[in-house]
Amino acid sequence: MSDRGVSEALGFVLVFALVTATIGVVYATGISSLYGAQQAEKVNNVERAFDVFADNVEDLHRSGTPSRATEVKLAGGSLGTGEPVEIEVEAVEVGNPSKNATYSVSFEPVVYEAESGTKLLYTGGAVVRSNSHGAVMLSEPGWIDGPNRSVIPLINSYGGAGSVGGEGAVLIVAQRRSRSLQGPFEAGAGSTARVNVTVTSPRVAVWKRFMEDRGYDPVDASIDNSNVTYQFETDTLYVPKTGVRVEFDR
Numbered sequence: 001m002s003d004r005g006v007s008e009a010l011g012f013v014l015v016f017a018l019v020t021a022t023i024g025v026v027y028a029t030g031i032s033s034l035y036g037a038q039q040a041e042k043v044n045n046v047e048r049a050f051d052v053f054a055d056n057v058e059d060l061h062r063s064g065t066p067s068r069a070t071e072v073k074l075a076g077g078s079l080g081t082g083e084p085v086e087i088e089v090e091a092v093e094v095g096n097p098s099k100n101a102t103y104s105v106s107f108e109p110v111v112y113e114a115e116s117g118t119k120l121l122y123t124g125g126a127v128v129r130s131n132s133h134g135a136v137m138l139s140e141p142g143w144i145d146g147p148n149r150s151v152i153p154l155i156n157s158y159g160g161a162g163s164v165g166g167e168g169a170v171l172i173v174a175q176r177r178s179r180s181l182q183g184p185f186e187a188g189a190g191s192t193a194r195v196n197v198t199v200t201s202p203r204v205a206v207w208k209r210f211m212e213d214r215g216y217d218p219v220d221a222s223i224d225n226s227n228v229t230y231q232f233e234t235d236t237l238y239v240p241k242t243g244v245r246v247e248f249d250r
Contacts, residue, residue: 051139068173106156176244197232211230215232
């Protein structure tokens, strides 16, 4: 065989090997990227469903609607209730500490966990997305805080029977079981009420950022013990409280 024939054969082998390797790399990375995109879209779909669920619970809280159902496509994930979260609201008249009131709630967030480990939570009126890198509040609870009038609603969600997982669609059925208005707590003439809000949560950092963004002043901003306390001042405080039982229906 001539040198030219050897060169052509060697060139063909090298080109064939390069093409084969390129196809393998593209296939491996392409399949991985496609799978990642599919998983992300599944979580995004559940996120939209949680936004609807939050609006439905708001209807129970505000209008007194007895029940609402929200469809969620599990897509291989699981749906249940999570570790308890506690919110405590303490109001004290400035200059008169003997005039005070405390309102609190301990509730179970509704939690969806995807195959990837990403979690979506409905917690105290807020929707939170959480993964190994941290958590972010996607929609905020309906708190109103102003110098003259403030409203801090407490949503007491709690679970029904266990959790569900797998494929297919599930209805999150929310039923209003109680509703009451606590307060108003009103400061005396010429004074104001100092309101301390303490949140105890496995994802307390996201609540810390939420209250800082609203301009609350830190009282205890350390998250070492999974709780933080921030404060603001107002003349009148209302604390409506709604009990919501949550069940999962296939």
